[in-house]
Amino acid sequence: MTTTTPARTDVERLRAAADFVREQETPDLLARVLPGLDGPELRAMTERCRFAHAALLVSPPDGQALRTQLAAAGLSPDGEARPSVVVRDRLAARHGREAGELDVRILRPAVYGPGGERRAVEVFVLTDPAGSAADVAAEERAADREAHLAFDVERPDPLVLRGLRAGFLRHGAAPDGGGYNPHEDGTVFYFAAPEETKTPYRRVELYARGDHRDVLAEHLAGRPSAHPAETLLRLLTGAWTTQALAVCAELRLPEAMSPSTARGAGELAPLVGARTENLATLLRYLAMVGVVAEEPGARGTFRLTEAGLLLREDAEGSVRALALMYGGPFYESFARLAHTVRTGEPGFEDRYGENHFDHFARDPELAARFDRSMTASAPMFDPLPQHPVVAAAAAAGRTVVDIAGGTGELLGRLLTAHPALRGVLLERAHVVEAARTRLGTVAERCAFVTGDFADVPPDGDVYVLSRVLHDWDDERCRAILRHCAAAMPPEADLLIVERLLPVDPAPSLATAWDLHMMCNTGGRERTAAGYAGLLADAGLTLVGHSPLPLEAHVLHARRL
Secondary structure, X not given: OOOOOOOOOHHHHHHHHHHHHXXXXXXXXXXXXXXXXXXXXXXXXXXXXXEEEEEEEEOOOOHHHHHHHHHHOOOOOOOOOEEOHHHHXXXXXXXXXXXXXXXXXXXXXXXXXXXXXXXXXXXXXXXXXXXXXXXXXXXXXXXXXXXXXXXXXXXXXXXXXXXXXXXXXXXXXXXXXXXXXXXXXXXEEEEEOOOOOOOOOXXXXXXXXXXOHHHHHHHHHOOOOOOHHHHHXXXXXXXXXXXXXXXXXXXXXXXXXXXXXXXXXXXXXXXHOXXXXXXXXXXXXXXXXXXXXXXXXXXXXXXXOHHHHOOOOOOOOOOHHHHHHHHOHHHHHHOOHHHHHHHOOOHHHHHHOOOXXXXXXXXXXXXXXXXXXXXXXXXXXXXHHHOHHHHHXXXXXXXXXXXXXXXXXXXXXXXXXXXXXXXXXXXXXXXXXXXXXXXXXXXXXXXXXXXXXXXXXXXXXXXXXXXXXXXXXXXXXXXXXXXXXXXXXXXXXXXXXXXXXXXXXXXXXXXXXXXXXXXXXXXXXXXXXXXXXXXXXXXXXXXXXEEEOOOEEEEEEEEO
């Protein structure tokens, strides 16, 4: 008679994972995971990563059942469960489901290692109260595919990550997926453990805080890690990419192409006024960066990609104007970056002899292009209509004052989402006229005020400063915030939309924009603490902040 071993319960699996985490020393575990790793290489790897957790997937019917399971395994939840984008997408792909059908979250109950170091059991929770994912849960419990060991990378940077990844591959591990989780700003690299591994876990994770999608792309493609010289060469050609995209937009190449029909350079050249041979070279480069794609089996013909569509002027969320700005006046100002670093004077002023606001104001065409370019980051506004401050104001039929709100991209979204809300837009005269057109029918619920920061309208309920403060130095920001504080009634709220500099060395769009603002406007990006200090100097207090798309944040402030 044949007998089978019954599957362990989730409680037994949780308990076993916790015991394993408590017992391991990082050097010993690395040597067991990667047989043959020893000597100087083992010491070097141990200096760059540490054992952090063991992970498993459980499938309780609801939150109460999960708490009962954790308690029975001697574990306590550590904070709120966060969405697990990487595991959710893996499960969806594996089982042919839509990602939105699966609710997968992460909990990390604390466990302590032999030396008292804080570790965790990483618990992926597939909650399924309706039983619609019962087949997924049963198969995953039997196969245990998401069970893994994890090592956190100390002080991650591209060279460290590439070196660690190369060490894993050299000792028999194989790339096995990964991803970037924006909810916790962390990048995951998964490996299949070597056949000779001496642990019960068949998968290994390297976890690096921050956004490391450049190295992740190599990992997912199975490419070897780049030589440091190659890394620098790729970085040094960044200016070529900027100009290639700007020229693509200037020639209106996307308007001449289609996502569904491939065309060659010979057919496209007369449509965009280009020389065929040179256009073919440009198209090959654009294909390399993903703006167009060469048609399989029809070499030399190209179709437009989803990214390339955004370079059309009439595309929803078009970035054409932004490409022309980055490849035009901002590109020229960056040639003066050394001057900015040496003297503190913005490179834009050194190139054009005046600040960029005055320069654009004297050139209506350039000013209109700049205003259009600002809408390219509009997706960061998507969650703002649901912000509690906005929702409360809308419920009471109150007024939102958008200070220097451009052509009304954000204000229009708020008024469209909340028909009871009223708006006020403060802007320069030529921008106000463009905003009236841009806002369409919701302009009927909006008052337009022509002026500058000294003219902030009083008696509003919610005041908005969206991507304004990063244009200015600290002294000017204090003056702007004091004007806001003087106009705001005692119970009014101020919402500030900006990117926040990280407090650690993690890569960030804010770090890139900090350099951009320094060179072009004399402004800067700031940490949350930096904004809190400016607010306090103006008689305001930072209540809190929350993330938005495109690595932006909304900061909530009130009067002291």
